[in-house]
Structure formats: structure tokens, C-alpha cells
Amino acid sequence: MVVETGLFALILALFIAAIQAVVPLIGASRGEASWMNVDRPAAAVLFALVTLSFGALMWAHVTSDFSVLNVIQNSHTDKPLLYKITGVWGSHEGSMMLWTFILTLYGMAVAVFGSNLPPGLRARVLSVQAMIAFGFILFILLTSNPFTRVYPPPLNGEGLNPLLQDPGLAFHPPFLYLGYVGFSMAFSFAIAALIDGRVDAAWARWVRPWTLVAWCALTLGVAMGSWWSYYTLGWGGYWAWDPVENASLMPWLAGTALLHSAIVAEKRDTLKAWTIFLAIITFSLSLLGTFLVRSGVLTSVHSFAVDPQRGVFILLLLTLFTGASLFLFALRAPALKAGGLFAPISREGGLLFNNVLLSIAAATILLGTLYPLFVDALGLGKISVGPPYFNTVFVPLMAPMILIMAIGPFLSWRRGDLEGALARLKLTFGVAVVTITVTVLIAGISSRALWASLGFGLAAWLFFGSLAEWSGRVGLFRRSFGDAMHRARHVPRSVYGMTIAHMGLAIVLAGITGSLAWKTEKLQVMRPGDSIMVAGYQIEFTGVDNDVKGPNYTASRATFIARKDGRFVAKMQPERRVYTNPPQDKSTVAIHTNFIDDLYAVFGEPDGKGGFVTHFFLNPLVPWIFFGAVVMVFGGMVSLSDRRHRIGAPIKKTRIASSVAAATAPTAGAAPSIEKKALLRGWIYLLPLLAFIVLAGFFIHRLQLASEGDTPNLIPSVMINKPAPAFNLPPLLADRPGLKTADLKGKVTLVDFFASWCVPCRAEHPVLRLVAQAGIRLVGINYKDKPTDAKAWLAELGDPYQAVASDMHGQTGINFGVYGVPESYLVDKNGVIRFKQTGPLTPEVVRDKLIPLAEKLER
Amino acid sequence: MYLVVFAALTILSVSALLYPLLRRGPSATVTRADYDNAVYRSQLAEVVQEAERGLMNQEQADAARTEIHRRMLSTAAVEKKGATGTRGSRRAxxxxxxxxxxxxxxxxGLLYAAIGSPGMPDQPYAERLKRDPNVMIASAARKLAAQLANKPNATGYLRLAEIYFYLHDYGRSATAYQQAIDLGDKSAGTWSQLGETIVMANDGAVVPDAINAFAHALQVDAREPRARYYFGLAAAQAHEWRRAVAIWRDLEKDSAANAPWLPILRQHIAAYAKAGGFDPASITPEPPLLPNP
Structure with a gap:
């Protein structure tokens, strides 16, 4: 009853969205007041129906209704209640429901708070929102229906991936989606304005609060995601330039640019086409991220739901939304008249400069994320772009931006006084120089210390520069204290928001610098009773409790006592857990923080001789990164509370209903002449569309390849059904055998390429145990790795392989056609490759493909 | 009941959409210019405020004011130019x-009919726990398993293994039998039940792990019937039909006349002898050959 009602409500929502997409839009262009007025009730009904549907799905999860396929696949009666609730969006289907729920929530918010919007604009905004909702609800119903039923219901469910059984799941996806989807508001405003043909300063003011909300949510979402992976994945880092992480950073960069260009559009009625363009791009990047992560075109350690078939649909949505909006942009943008002029050195100039840098940064990350695909398509070989690329291109872009960020707020609109601004930054400059000097004095002369000192210098420059701007604004040192405080109270909140957010970024920057420069790491085997020193902390291993019982797991818990100068600092208890449903391992780290640095402990596998692998990190200033992000979000919220964003509706005059059309009719008459002119001189505005068409064509090609293999393969393996290439590799571990081609014969064998530097391999590792348990011979080839690192890695996580060989130069990998690690090949009894998995193995692939195939081949 | 709820949802949703379309009488409206000007007036007020507080010099304030006034004028111009026909027709x-x-x-309705499961009731776990005996048993098994994890003992695991076997959860059943054996129950019956469970887990194939378990059973008691039956089946699956029939005939010879397995055993002997094209009576009964331990 509840479940079926949830499905029906979602279907009804699809049709309501269709009505909301069509009727108000036609109403707005033809001046039918009553048609336009359908927008608000439709948005409210849409929200109510999707909420009902989402609630029904949650109900099914909470009551463990195993007649619902989605519940079977992601739940188990032993799972704690919190994870029964958050597990709703732990799966692909559920997360798309959350996505749609938030989308309709924003539509509802426009309906409720949008009384300051002209009815024509509001009708068009809500219509575009409904088009997006229609696309996504259709996507859910056709490819990812969460209400698919099963009869008879099984006795119990399969449980949720232990990595997702974490409080982080409760907060991270909702905020991330609030951000991603929030930028759909800016997108809808942009499209509405393009249809309308009117983009003016007033429009920019109307769109700004929505952009701010989305920006705050996305900032928080990205920071939470980073924090979550920091404390669960157990590798001591917080950012790996993984495709999923990049997918969230790109819209953040574009969205940050949008936030700033909208200020220029509002204040000076200029940069309008650029603002519209950014609004389109920001939302498109959100969609692109969804596509890349869920289609299996790129693999990532953080993606939990991959399916190339769905990729086709998402690509279709992306093409429709982005393609159509860029087409509209090419048509209409040339007609947008630029407003006020400004000198290069001015507030506008500074904001434009920051915009350009942010956009280039977003483009570079996009390029880096897609580069391996391009290179492979051109037949130039298979490469993988890692942190080195991103670090080398990202830092030079961000450094000048931060330099300008401190100066910009001192410049006045139209024409700024650079000398004057720099004069007022003298003191700040001094502080930055002192910071650099002190850093070098403490850390000594080395390239690392030099980089660190520059990073801290920039952070100090931005932090104190922002403070200096505020104190100059209120006249802290020029006037009496009371007077200054009086002025401080009257500074608009949006200005406070800027100051706080900029200072937050300075704190983040300091945190990143510190953690990059002075991270200490120690990996060793310890026996209970042993002590070691880690960056000034004495850490004593007091013992292991092998009998810890959780609600749906058992664990071994180690206890470490950390002391500094003989004084007790912390008791740390990392665990190694074995979950029952699904049977998977997960290690939980212990972190002790004093808000300046984090002591981070990982408890690894036993060595079989009474010792255990332990891994400690001292991560300096990492807490500042997350704290700084929260400060930035706080700044955004302060700015949001500015009353300028809440300008009331004009006083209503009672007229006959028909006269409202006057508000919207003009464009209908004006449009044709605009289009004609646009097509003649607006070729430059066509470029984004052309670029997008090329990109979309490329993705179609890619997806085709992805769906040809039986797994989401990046590259169709030419090796399938061919004998495994000849190789003879030395052993990684001295006391174990090496590996050569002949060894593969006689028994079905899974050859797994892995490396210690590969983050997805870490996610794959527990799954390998399932392979070994199923009786398939499992051998590992350590790909382009330092043997010492690989040994430490195996010691920490355990060694499931029957033989591990070292392919230090990657020649064997190339012969196998390895694109990137992890990658694994199932070889039959005669040494012929029968199956290839690109990217990490998942329990589903092992269960549904690998084991049945291996059994077949074994016969 | 379903139809009532669905109909109510539909009627509520549709009527909310129809309300603005069917509403009569004048509605309070304003023009786009009014909305634009509301923003520009507030911008003007901000300029005045900032100039008063000295955050902006007079020249800047004047320039900003001029610009905002220009925007207000252009808004009015657009409004005038585009003041074309207005509509609000009843017919539309x-x-x-x-x-x-x-x-x-x-x-x-049509889409639901295509992808929905009309009339399918919810199956909340708590409800099934009251109605469905298998769910009750599975739940009891989970509790027993949790108890045994704290206080392991062979009898308990044996019972748990039988419950899992009953629920067709052969993987868990085999693990539980193995645990009972590890905890000291090394009887022929337990070994052969472990073997049978492994066979079931492998869809009836007598795999090496199962043969190993049956061999253990026969080492304890060479007459254990279940193990002997499966050794025969293993031979049959290896297409050694004469051996299979020999082992089964040996078992048949030792069985009491009312042994429950006799009818099926005789069926097997007849079927495999026919497949091999030999007379079962011509085969000398033989005990199974144990693999080397």
C-alpha cells in the first residue's frame, strides 16, 4: 500500500512536472495570466508528491520491506536504524530520489519566497525547473525505479556497503545535492532571462540569493565529503584528485565565479552574458559530474553505483539541457547590451580577473579528468593523470587569485586607485613578509620549507588583507573607537559575508599548506607493549581486543596510548571490522585532534607472528581546512541574511487580470529582430555550443565502447579470448614464488594488477577476499610500484594473493592492455583471457559475473 | 482501497492546478517595471546611505545615481514599446x-498500469515475523547464531546448521556444520551432513570439498549410509556408472528392509544401469574407495 502509493505519487509528479513545464511557459509568452499562475500551485503539488514518494521509499527501508528490490539490495534487518534511514540514498536509485526531492524543494522555495519576482520571470523559472524535474523523474521511472517489487520476498536483505555505514552518509550527500541542485536555480533564472530576452541589474539581484544558498551548500558538501574520506578511507589524506572529487570541485569553482560575476551584473549592469554563461556552465558541470561518476566512463574510489545504460540516459539529459541552453545562449546573448563601462583597475576588473582564473581552473580540472579518455581515443596510449598534474596546474592559478583577492575589495567601482589600495595594504604586506621569514627560520632552507612559507605568506596576506579592508571601512584606527563600532554596525551584511568568507579561504589555504609540508607518516609492525615515536609523540601499543561486537559486525580493536614529553595525551582505539551483511572488511581510524594537528592511527593486519601492522600519521593543520570551510559557509550565510536579498514585492495595484500581460508581452514582438542580428555578429557566442557538441559526440562514442564489454569497461579489451601475453616476473616478496605465463595454466586464475599508490585499489582490496573464498586462484601483479611501498601496503591490508609478482616498469601491464590500476583479468585453464574488469572489482561483479564464469570455465 | 487513495491523490493534485485557471474576478497585478523599479529604488537608497557614511565620495555617488536612474528610464522605455495586446481570456x-x-x-493511470504492481501489499519485516514461519525461523537462527558467537558449543552449531539447511541457506549451514566439527562433534553423521550441505550448496554437484567430508565420515564409520550414497553419486557424475551401481548395491545389501532411502536408491540403480546398458545384478557390490587422506 505505502510502497505502491509512493510509486503512483512519483508517476503523478511526472505529469504534474510536464504541465508545470509547458503551461506557465506558454502563458508567459502569450500573456495569458491564468496560465502563468499555474506555476506556484504546480510547484507546491510537485514538491508534495515527490516528498510523499521519497517518504514511502524511506518507510520501506525503515520497516525492512524486502518486497522492494532496492531495500533487498541495500538493507538488512540487523542494520542500525540510522543507516536504514540514510541508506535510502546510499544506492543509485535512492540518491536520484534525493536529487529530485531537493530539486522540487527549490521549486517550492521559489513559489513561497518568489513574491518579489515579476510573474513572467517566475513562471519561466518554474517552468525550466519543472523541465529538469521531468527529465529526472522520467530517468528514475525508466532506468532506476526504486519501487521495483519482488515476490516472494527473501528472508533478509543483502546489507549496505560498510563504507557507507557511517554518519557521514547522513550529511554529505544531502548537502552536496543541495549545492549541485541549487545551481539549477541559477540555471533556470538564466534560461528564463534568455527566453525573456531581458537580463538587467534587477535580474542579477534576484538570482543572487539562490546562487548563495547553492554555493554555501556545495562548499559544505565538498568539505564534508573530503572530511568523510579523510576519516574513513584510512590513507591519511583528504583529497586525491579522484574523478568524483573533481566532479564536485568543478561546479564549485564555476559557481564561485558565478557568485562574483552576478555582483558585477547587479551593481553595474554589465558582464551579463558572462554571468548567464557561468550559470549554464555551473549546472552543466554538476550534471557532467553525475554522468561521469554514474556511467562508468571513469572509475573512482567514491562511486558506488555504476551502470553504462543509465549513462546513456544521463548523457541524453545533459545534451538536452546543456545543448539547448547553449543554443539559446548563442541566439540571445549577442543582443544583451553591456551596461556601465569600467577601467581594468577597478572592483569590476578585480572580480573579472578572479572569474577568469576560476574558470580556467575549472577548465583545467575538466581537462585533467577527461584527458586519459581523450588520449586513448586518439590512440596515443593509455595514461593516467594523477595529483602531480593537478597540483602543478592548480597552484599557479590559485596563487595570483589570492594575491588579487586581498586587493580587490579596496578598489572602488568603475575606476580604482591601485596605489591607494596598495598603500593601505602596507601593514598586511609586512605581516605576510614576517610570516614567510618566520616560516623559513623555523623550517630551515629547503624547497619544501620555501613552498610552505609562500603558502603561509599568501594565507596571511589574504587573512590580514581582509581584516585591513574591514578596519579601513569602519575607520578603526582613524576614528574614535565608539564611532568605528557605530559604523561597523551599519556595514551591510553582504560585506561582512565577503570578509568572513575570504578569511575562511585563508584558513583553508594555511591548512592545506601545513598538511602538505609537514605531514609525518610511520608504518611498522608492532607487538603489544611496543612503543614508537611519531613526530614528538610517544605511542605505546597496549593491546588488542579481538572480541568487539557491533550491531552487525565484529572487530579487533587496538589500544594505543599517545604521550608527549611523558604526559598523557590521548587513548586511541582504531578497529578492523568484519561486517556480516554483506561480508566485507572495513577499518576505522582513530584520530586525536588538538585543532592544530591530527594524530591519526590505522590498525592493520596481524603478521602471523604476534605483531600487527600499524600506520600513524601526524597531519598538521588539517583541522584548519575543515574549520576554514565552515567559516566560508558562515560568511555565505551572513551575506544571505542581508536584507537587500529580501526586497519586498512592489505594492500591488488592483487591476483587471488581463493587464498583467503587459509585463511580459514586449519580448514576443522584439525577439525576431534580435535573433537576426545575433546570428550575424554573434559567432563567438556559438563557440561554447560547438565545443559542447564535440564533447557530447565524444561521450556517445565512449559510452558505446563502455557498453560493448560485459562490464563498464573503459576500453573494450582486445585481449578477451586471446592467450595471456608471455611474461616472467620476479616475486615481490622474497619468500614467495614469482609469476610466469605457464603458472596460469591448469586452474582458473584471476590476475589482479594493483599498486600501493592507487586509491581505488584500497577500495577493491576487501573484495579480493571474496574471490579467494570462492576458490578462484588469485594472483597479483604489482604495477609500476616501489617494492617497499607495495610490501608495506600488503602488510597493512593483508595479502589475499597466492602469488605476487612485481612489474616495476609496467611492461607486462602494457602487454595485458592495462589502462590504469586496479584492473583484473580472468584467465581460464588453458591460459586464455576470458574476462576483464577495468577499475575496482565490486562484490556485485564478483558475485554475478566472476564466480559463475569461473565455475563454468572450471568444468 | 488502492484506487481510492490514488484517485484522491490525483483529484487533489489536479484541482490545485485548476484553481488559478478557473478562478473568477480581478486579480491583483503589477507590471514588470514595478518589480524592476523596486530593486532600483532600493539600490538608490543604498547609494544614499553609503554616501552619507562616507563609504563613497560624492562623485562616485553621483555617477552611481545617474546610472541607476538611466536603468529606470530604460525599463520604462521597454515597457512602453512593448505595451501590446493583453489577454486573460476565459476560453484559453x-x-x-x-x-x-x-x-x-x-x-x-496508464504509466502506473505499465510499471506498477497494483494490489501488491507491503511486506514490512515486523509483520512477516508474525505470519511467515520461515521468517520466524530465520530470525531465531540469527539469534541463535549471535548466542553461539558468545558461547560456542558443538550441539548449538549442529542445531543451527540444521535450521539453515531447512531454510535452504546452504552456505551458512555448511559453515555451522564445520564449526560443530571444529568444536569436537566429529561423528560420522555430522561429517556426512556437512558433505550433503556442500553438495546442495553446489547445486547437486559432489565437489571435492564434499568428497573430503564424506571420506571423513567413512573413516569414523565405514557403514555410514549417507556418505556411501554420495560416493555413488560422485562416481555417477564422473560417468563411472558401473562403479556407482556397485557402491549403491553395496549400500542396498546393508540396508534394513524398511530403510527410508531404499526406494530412491533402487530407482537410481535401475536408471544408471539402463543408461550404461548393463544388468545391475551383474555388478558386484563394492564399498567406496576412500581417497588417500
Missing amino acids: SLAAAIAIALSVPTGA
């Missing part, structure tokens, strides 16, 4: 209302 509203009232219920 009615047409939209009818289209919505017809299309939404029809579309939703």
Missing part, C-alpha cells in the same frame, strides 16, 4: 483546465 483558461484534467489522470 478553460481549454487549459480541460486539457490538464484529462491528461494528468489518464497519463498517470
